[in-house]
Amino acid sequence: MGGTIRRAAGRARTRTVSLVGFGLLAIVGAYGLTFGGPSLLLVLEAAVPTTIGVGLVWYGLRSHDDESGTERATIVTVTSCSCGALGALFCLSSISLLSLRMGFSGGLAQPAINALSVGLGFGAVLGHVYVEFSTHSRENERLSRAVDASMDGIAVVVDGRHVYVNEAYASLYGYRDEATLEGRQWWTVYTNESRRRIEREVVPALSDRSYWRGTLTGTRTDGTTFPQSVTVSALADGYVVVVRDVTDQRDREQRIQVLNRVLRHNLRNAFTVIRGHANLIGDRNPELEQRHITPIRAEIDDLLTTADKARGVERTLDRHGDAELIDASEAVRRVTDRARAAYPDARIVSRIENPGRGSTMLSIEDVVVDALDELVDNAIEHNTANASSSDIDVATDGDGRDDTAATPTVEITAHTVDTESQSRLEFTVADDGPGIPATERRAILEGHETALDHGSGLGLWLVNWIVRSTGGELSFAESDEGGTTVRLSFPDVTDTKREPTSVPTQ
Template sequence: MNGIVTVARVVLVASGVGLLWLGAGTRTRDQPAALSFTVLMAVLGVTALFLGVVGVGLPMYMVSWLVAFTAIPLALAVFAVDYYGLEWLAATDRVLAFLTPAVVGGIGGLVVILGEPEFSAGRTAAVGALAALPSPAMDVAHALHRVGLYYASGVMLVAVGVVLATVRQYDHLDTGLGVTLAFVGAWPWLAYLVTLAFPQETALPVLAGCYLASVGASRLATSWYGMFDGAPAAGTVGPEVVLAGLDDSVVVVDREEQIVRLNEAAVRTFGVDRGAVVGRRLEAVLGVDLRALRSADDFEVATAEGKRRFEVTVSALSDPKGRRRGDAVVLHDVTERRTREQRLAVLNRVLRHNLRNDMSAILGHADLVEDDALDGEEVAAGIREAADGLIDLGERAREVEEMMSIPRRLGAQTDVAAVVGDVVAEVRSEYPDVEVLSAVPTDLDAGVDRRLLRPVLYNVVENAARHNDADDPRVEVSASVSDEGPAPVAIAVTDNGPGIPEHERRVLFEGDETALQHGSGLGLWAVYWGITRMGGDLAFEDNEPRGTVVRIRLPAAAEGTAEAVEAAPVGEAG
């Protein structure tokens, strides 16, 4: 029997050296999983060497058994996750949570092995200080020991299962290589488990044979299968990287329309915490359900930057057997495109309409000159008025294009009181007969670009002052903030003038102008487009007893915004 034990110890030492050599050979490879494979080889090699050196002597044999039984599953699991590109252990807190049960269980096991006589070659414990521990403390050590062993067993099952399941799930992975890798660490570990009740002299040859099998499996994986020649993680990580890198928001839901996953773009767009929304219904986050999304070409939804318009694509997700497991919802932001298309259509119609009318007026006056129906001064005034209208229209169109060409800037912050103060002062100077008031908190910031907010506010206030025909014309700008919705900053412009006609308001919210129904100019459209770009809302109310209240809601400034966006002035759209 002694001869067999000696041979087993030699095989263990040789296997340990071979495993360490294989690990050293892959350590310098430029592959993401080379380091984790080296760690796995090191754990196997060191435990084999240690067992070969200590042989069957107590208590070191039991210490060797404990370390190997606990460490091998951890090393195999880390390698499997790393090699196949899974993200389970990507964060430090996850790694700590993964290692803690095994470490705590290992400490408890060491206390038991070194503190109880039954694990010693003599009649006393190997470490007297541990033997002197009170019974409750030793009971805790036994409990931790059992927890560690059960945990290690669970990790081994999961590690092998992950390798085999991943290989089966992805077509680009080699099944033979997956099985080989799964048993690189499984063979010695199973031997430790099976021989737990064997005499050490009987267990040692079995363990030696299994370690030798691990050497062969490791060599087969690195040479025959060329485990580092390809990049199996690319096929696993590739979809994850693509999903994370998409500018479009992607939300994955199960068959009950509960969110199971969303990419980084969706997290940023909707300003949500990933952990908080996973498990919630899609409708609770987007405000619409899958049925509505499937039937809509596009829809408007509240985001972290205010309201935006999205095109939506809903694709069913099925498993390899064709069973529907859920749906992927892809949201493509088309706010800028829709606004640009609308702007071109409106500019085309308004310009053609006003150009035709004013040119008709000019030609009419020319006819009157020919017929001597009016004196020259009256005709000149009519022509000048029509020409001024065309010049003004062209200037307004230019200002609208300048305002709308301002690039979006994330994290913008604007002092609302300062902008309102500038606008009010300018309108007062232009319309001295109109009383223009402001009531805005001095500490109110909006999460919008000043270059957009100023022309929008100027347009609204100037329009209210220009058309106000009351005996005591008055315009008041007020602002407040609430905790409700994605656009909590509320600005109201109230006047006591004739009011904005209903058909002018309706044109905006129907989204287009028709031949029989159009706005009188570009002023309201400039306001509407500017607010849309800022992610806000526009609404109109009748003022009592006379006039209009224009209500604008804007996103709040994000917390931690470093500085407001200041820029060169832009022409005021009117």
């Protein structure tokens, strides 16, 4: 209720300019009724004040009810009334002095009304211009403070020279005073190789598509160099350069590459040696073979499988930038066909949306197929029924339901969720297994692992990375009948509305 009262008060304040206009029109009407005269003369006398009065009414009615509109209306009203009063007083005093000097007397009403109306109109224009300039001044000041406070280096370049740099930009190159860089050629802060790249890549890109993004090597005042991420955007008479020091990021990437190489090659070679010695021990002692060597081989196989999956994760994430759009139905079909071929003893059910006539199926990046494949693999391989499901003939009824309770079951669904603002494409992978541990789900959703909350592998992390990199959301839910439902929700890249009709496909 308080908000309603405040909005009503705001509307009342924004209408004050209209009230001034109505007041002027009332004065014009009273003048016509009081003094009368020929119609043509009255029209000529009322033309100027009537026009200004209507203009003030229109200006007041079009004002916004928000805080800026209220401020604008207040200032315009004050300046309009002040100028109007000053104009009328000046007119009356001038005519009075003139009548005393010249010795004549005449009507003062009509000149005073014209002076009042002109003053009101001039004051309204003056107040409006003042508000516009002050608003732009405040916006520019806020923008300037934001740019100055930015952690990224920002520079404005005109004719190849710095005309503005913020403190972060100057400090990146070792300058304590931003003014030292202003006026200098912007490419002088880069190495010779980066300068050649600017001429070869950056300048043509700005001409073709008005922006460029990449990595260059900057030079500090002490002669040291550093890698930086650079974004250049073209302006009407120059361009904006945004730079960020990525030394830590590059060092981290190099450490990861070295560790990855060690894990891939050195550990694989070590495991090969360990397996060979274990086999020799097992051949000489059958008892050790059963009790110790077989578990050693199993652990080695698990570790090598994890290493292979890590390589697959890297390839999948690297391919994300080159992903293609496919229909959601095609994504479900790919996942279903692969799962049925890889796990013939499991029951795979898929449900996809059947769009209305004339509509097209929602699209998604094909890299999401890898996430769905991983969820299906995880659901089947960790299902306790999987161990006893071999040699079982799966029978399904008309609804696609399996009559064999021991068979692992996975259902893959794709459908849309329509809201007032947008449509979202949702995939769900539901299973009847033991479920995903709460600690593992919590680690994935929170984005980091702890000593207590951690995952048992890379599968769910791969799913999480793919979903987040494609702008989606990941969630988990437990079924009352057992098992887990994993939901992947993505924004509709086609933004196409349709009537959702779910039909099963086999």
